[in-house]
Amino acid sequence: MACNPVRDRSDKNHSDGNMSKQTIVEYATRLGDDALILGHRLSEWCSNGPFLEEDIATINTSLDYIGRARMFLSYAAELEGAGRTEDDLAYTRDCRDFKNLLINELPRGDFAFTTVRQFLVDAFNLFFFEALVGSTDTQLAAIAAKSVKESRYHLRRSRDWMLRLGDGTEESHRRTQTALDDLWGYTDELFHMDPLESELLDTGVAVDRAAVRLRWEPLVTELIDAATLQLPQPYTLPGGGRQGVHTEHLGHLLAELQFVQRAYPGLQW
Amino acid sequence: MAQRQTEQDLERRFQARVDAEEKIEPKDWMPAAYRKTLIRQISQHAHSEVVGMQPEGNWITRAPSLRRKAVLLAKVQDEAGHGLYLYSAAETLGTTREELVEALHRGKAKYSSIFNYPTLTWADIGAVGWLVDGAAIINQVALQRTSYGPYARAMIRICKEESFHQRQGYEIMLALAKGSAQQKAMAQDALNRFWWPSLMMFGPNDDESPNSAQSMKWKIKRKSNDQLRQEFVDQTVPQIEVLGLELPDPKLRWNEARGHYDFGAIDWEEFYRVIKGNGPCNRQRLQHHIKAERDGDWVREAMRAYEDKRRGREAA
Ligand SMILES: [Fe+2]
Numbered sequence: 001m002a003c004n005p006v007r008d009r010s011d012k013n014h015s016d017g018n019m020s021k022q023t024i025v026e027y028a029t030r031l032g033d034d035a036l037i038l039g040h041r042l043s044e045w046c047s048n049g050p051f052l053e054e055d056i057a058t059i060n061t062s063l064d065y066i067g068r069a070r071m072f073l074s075y076a077a078e079l080e081g082a083g084r085t086e087d088d089l090a091y092t093r094d095c096r097d098f099k100n101l102l103i104n105e106l107p108r109g110d111f112a113f114t115t116v117r118q119f120l121v122d123a124f125n126l127f128f129f130e131a132l133v134g135s136t137d138t139q140l141a142a143i144a145a146k147s148v149k150e151s152r153y154h155l156r157r158s159r160d161w162m163l164r165l166g167d168g169t170e171e172s173h174r175r176t177q178t179a180l181d182d183l184w185g186y187t188d189e190l191f192h193m194d195p196l197e198s199e200l201l202d203t204g205v206a207v208d209r210a211a212v213r214l215r216w217e218p219l220v221t222e223l224i225d226a227a228t229l230q231l232p233q234p235y236t237l238p239g240g241g242r243q244g245v246h247t248e249h250l251g252h253l254l255a256e257l258q259f260v261q262r263a264y265p266g267l268q269w
Numbered sequence: 270m271a272q273r274q275t276e277q278d279l280e281r282r283f284q285a286r287v288d289a290e291e292k293i294e295p296k297d298w299m300p301a302a303y304r305k306t307l308i309r310q311i312s313q314h315a316h317s318e319v320v321g322m323q324p325e326g327n328w329i330t331r332a333p334s335l336r337r338k339a340v341l342l343a344k345v346q347d348e349a350g351h352g353l354y355l356y357s358a359a360e361t362l363g364t365t366r367e368e369l370v371e372a373l374h375r376g377k378a379k380y381s382s383i384f385n386y387p388t389l390t391w392a393d394i395g396a397v398g399w400l401v402d403g404a405a406i407i408n409q410v411a412l413q414r415t416s417y418g419p420y421a422r423a424m425i426r427i428c429k430e431e432s433f434h435q436r437q438g439y440e441i442m443l444a445l446a447k448g449s450a451q452q453k454a455m456a457q458d459a460l461n462r463f464w465w466p467s468l469m470m471f472g473p474n475d476d477e478s479p480n481s482a483q484s485m486k487w488k489i490k491r492k493s494n495d496q497l498r499q500e501f502v503d504q505t506v507p508q509i510e511v512l513g514l515e516l517p518d519p520k521l522r523w524n525e526a527r528g529h530y531d532f533g534a535i536d537w538e539e540f541y542r543v544i545k546g547n548g549p550c551n552r553q554r555l556q557h558h559i560k561a562e563r564d565g566d567w568v569r570e571a572m573r574a575y576e577d578k579r580r581g582r583e584a585a
């Protein structure tokens with residue numbers, strides 16, 4: 001990946017360059033955590049998929065997410081300048097320091113749950129990264145450009161599966177509707193702007209999530225209809241991922257993800 | 270009587286082609302026993318690739334760095350792909366993947382006994398890549414010249430990826446061997462546990478392997494079990510030395526006269542116990558595979574139902 005370590009971060013809109021740098025570190029960490037946690041969940045499907053071709057495809061998607069996580073986290077670590085690495089960020093932070101959105105950490109569930117989550121998130125990612133390509137931060141823009149291509153492919157796959165499962169058998173329809181209903185309340189968090197992201201939006205670094213929603217909603221609504229599914233009754237869950245207030249599931253995921261580094265701290269592997 | 274004659278003629282011609290190193294292709298005439306032997310061998314090979322995803326998949330969620338996690342994911346993905354190529358090669362012989370998988374689930378079809386051993390520590394992932402893929406390469410390089418065309422071509426494709434797998438396994442071991450005392454002990458322990466089962470991967474000694482002679486004559490097999498095993502030992506001992514680990518067998522010694530390493534006696538009782546289904550993980554591996562299949566039943570049904578509806582709509 002083309003690194004850009006010498007880029008001048010002293011933004012003209014900000015008297016305090018350090019402050020601005022710190023917010024970008026946080027932003028990159030958030031995006032890295034989103035990718036890492038969902039990539040991890042996908043990797044749990046290995047050898048558990050409904051058939052071999054699907055195992056291969058799911059691992060592929062997982063690899064894209066893990067690759068993306070590495071780019072965001074290593075950029076965050078580099079920009080932070082405290083000598084930490086992508087692995088320090090992934091393996092030594094506790095639950096409260098992870099900033100991923102909650103939808104990414106929910107257990108993988110059945111194949112319908114995984115499919116619906118992928119569809120909702122892939123559609124979000126496509127529009128989000130298309131916008132991030134225009135970021136004034138060239139490093140984030142470069143990661144976004146790669147992510148757009150991947151997301152386009154991921155979305156094509158998860159859309160196809162939504163149609164097959166929604167409009168397949170009675171059982172697949174029921175499972176898919178249940179998953180959609182269970183996941184729906186977590187989608188609101190995808191579009192939440194907090195002060196940090198609003199500030200970065202002003203300087204052209206971050207993406208306007210409200211604008212992403214305007215593209216996401218029609219696509220999702222239309223596909224839900226095409227898959228003969230019902231749009232869930234709207235409800236919103238509290239969210240909290242960006243503040244490190246997670247579901248109980250994340251701690252268990254981290255216990256597994258971080259096991260070796262925690263059992264044998266400070267070693268090279 | 271006349272038919273007898275023809276059959277013998279066909280067999281003679283078949284053997285002549287094999288002797289001339291011509292590849293046998295799916296549409297060619299072949300002895301029924303040749304077909305049967307190939308199906309058994311290729312299906313066993315395909316199942317090994319797929320069941321092997323389990324002991325390695327066991328560490329994907331616990332890989333100690335993001336790079337290792339990505340490399341392991343990519344490796345296991347390759348193995349799934351190998352399974353696919355091999356099922357396709359078997360299908361050219363007039364069987365289906367569903368039939369082969371069903372035979373596996375009924376305990377009729379085998380897979381490599383090495384995957385019935387557990388991966389207990391991260392070092393085991395290094396040992397599996399290094400030793401198990403290393404042993405597989407030795408087998409598969411020989412099989413690139415096997416007489417059945419689709420199998421030989423699948424092997425050529427697969428071998429390219431296997432050497433990458435072996436390298437990444439060895440790299441894991443190297444990092445551990447250069448690491449802390451605990452890491453080094455972990456590497457030694459993994460080597461000790463996977464050494465003998467890796468030697469067993471090549472199958473029984475030649476004089477205990479009654480079907481081998483026919484397979485060699487048909488050039489399904491190109492080298493004997495003992496030849497392949499010796500190649501593996503000769504290749505691996507210097508690699509152990511580079512790692513600075515202790516040899517896992519006190520009888521391993523260079524034999525100047527033979528130009529090969531000597532090694533100790535293999536515990537064949539253990540080998541047959543595992544083959545018969547009583548290794549540490551046989552039941553677990555099979556049940557895992559069956560469960561994934563059962564859990565996916567409704568997904569495959571939905572696919573078919575959707576496909577039927579779509580075709581119906583297109584026809585309308
Ligand atoms: Fe393989």
Ligand SMILES: [Fe+2]
Nearest residue numbers: 348402431434
């Ligand atoms: Fe391999």
